[in-house]
Amino acid sequence: MTPSLDRRRLLATAAATAGLLPLAASKAAAAPTGPYRIDMHAHYLPPDYRKALLKAGYLTIGGYPTPTWSPEAALAFMDRYRIQTQVLSVSDPAVTFVKGATARNLARYCNDYAAALVKKHPKRFGALAVLPMPDVLASLAEIRHALDVLKLDGVGLISSYNGVYLGDPRFEPVMAELNRRGAYVFVHPAAPPPANKPELLIPDFLYEFTFDTTRAATAMIYSGTIKRYPKIRFQLAHAGGTVPFLANRLALLENVGLPDVVKPVLPDVSGNIRSFYYDTALSSAPSAMKSVLEVTSRDHIVFGSDWPFSALTLQGSGDPQPKLSETFTDPQRLKIERANALRQLPRLAALLTP
Template sequence: MSLTRRGLLGAGAAAAAGTGLAALGFPGPAVADSDTQCAGLIPAVAEAPPGGRIDLHAHHIPPVYREALLQAGMVTIGGYPTPVWSPERAIAFMDSFGIQLQVVSLSDPGVSFLSGAAAKTLARQVNEYTAELIKDHPTRFGGYAVLPLPDVEGSLEELAYALDVLKLDGVALLTSYGGTNIALPQFEPLWAEINRRKAFVFMHPAALPADDKPSYGLPDFLVEFTFETTRFCAVALNTALTTRYPDLRIQLAHAGGAFPFLNYRVGVMQDGAANQVLKDPDSVNGVLPAAQQRGFYYDTALNPAPSAMQSVLEISDINHIVFGSDWPFTELLFVVPGDPQPPLSATFATSQRHAIERANPLAQLPSVAARLGVPAADTAVDAKLVRARVIKQKAGKRQVRFLLDAGETVLVDAQLTRAGKMLAETRFSRVDRGRRSLRFTLPPDLRPGKARLVLSVTDVFGNIRTVRTSIHVID
């Protein structure tokens, strides 16, 4: 009997379904085989970046929180059975999938199923538990604060305590509370304070009250969550939230839901210039996010497939994509140890994945980087492309020559791609700083003035690994 990835996935899903979704009347999770998953694109397993992945979308369920849920008669979260969680199980998961650290938060409903003093007390208990978790495992866990929303005054008090006293890494918010979108004016004082502090926000979808949503027999996490995130983005743009508070940085769960696809439509009532996706020759995909959307970051949790990632790349750049697992709610998806999200490799080169999985998250959370002993990302001197030109060779061959200035960084590798396909790759075998010349032979079918070549250069400063990209039209 041979053990295949397909067989292991099927066995794991079947075993779990009897105690999970099936017990609630839902079928077990559909297990896509290698002929169907991601439209037939199952890339090779990718190695973790040096130092390990940083997971910005992961959840914890402290004992005090689980007890509060049970007392309220809540046995599911987002329509999914409340999973088992412990620090030891989380660390075992991380070790199996090349993850160095998880920044944990409560999932929906946060503490909003309580009100008044009870909600404030539970928020304080959870935040103090999270701080102790980080203290006990400083290189394995980070944490986002939970706030007793919709109580804005109480939330401002808890935000100050969580960030100033407990030193948590950011704050987790839900897209709505009791059906009221978090981007609406009644939450303005909270946004003003978050902007003043330049605190990082993890935006997680919430389940709408039963009377406010259609009934179609599917759990909220499957469909409704994605549209809750979309609604938040639409309201935020149409109330100019991110314009009034330009220092907001907001991580959107699940690749932003349907927002990347609906990006143009949700902005048609607003200033066209503010919502226009710009061209940027230094971006891997030639895109600079629109001014109002520059503070949006998109995590890969439950949406690493090319259809989702390509949509994100239509409106943003790789620096705005961060790794997320959504564990333990996605536990059934993680059966074979190794690469947690193989579909990412259908969209991104290895060096680009490494940026998404480590450098980008650390750049947004310097407190996490400091606990790991990683220099702040902004202390590095960027590698810059000085110039690129084509050199004609004998026998009709042409080469393109790139001149790089690495500054104080160390060059690791360089990749040349065209329409997402690798043309050539160079790995630097020694410590390369300063100026460096690269030459790549061009394919014979390259049409001058038409083909767009993407050069991706990976460099390292301290323990921060960064991917620099530029786009070139060859004459």
């Protein structure tokens, strides 16, 4: 238990004993014993997938050296930072670097691998399916396999596929199917094609990733995707990129004097932004978290580590994101780091909730 949580627990217990607080309040302040965090932004690179990446020339992902990964290393990392469960997903570039049957087979391999890992460690791992996008028909088949046969916890998408963003009409059948299932969908940024970004000697993961998430979210809002498919629960990586900061600007058309015949066709930008879930991966500082709180409720914030791509920043143990305490109280952190995620993941909630 951290000193901060320990101190709060003692104070709450003393207050309850003196009759100053109800006993329930003292219990709410107590930290769980052992690992308790649910990591909603964590990646895996199974052996054949990593080999395929390297063969295709992906020595870096978004400018970050392509990491090694193993279940054993993941479990050791989780234990160091009191993470009970990682919900695994495939990062950029998903399987877009191959085509046709190779892409279909690689996506199936990753999903089968993840399902076997979840079966072996059902309380330690969850998984989100990777799809062979932009192949829509193959993706629909993989959704059925991943969610009906493998019983994975949701789906992972990247913000754009070869420069085509989520919200594009070409992806409409996939969105319709995910909506029919009420799927939890994690949107991870992708590195935009070289022709679609400036030539700066700065790794994409530092800044371009955040912009690509923003492009995808904006495209889904203004295409009407969010309105048409309200049963999809979208999680935006890295505190939504720049969406919270730009929320007012993105919604400007809601507040200008447009003709009444135009207003009904405009999206509810503010409402759509409020509906997203936002993770804390590489975004735990007050500048990010307070921006998120300006556009949505605390219930829509979930913990994310971005491991193993964050390994350089997470080499110790204990609290992986101490800056969260600059914005949230300890009870609020417990909700963000556990309860909010479990509300979205019925399989894990059934296993982990007493």
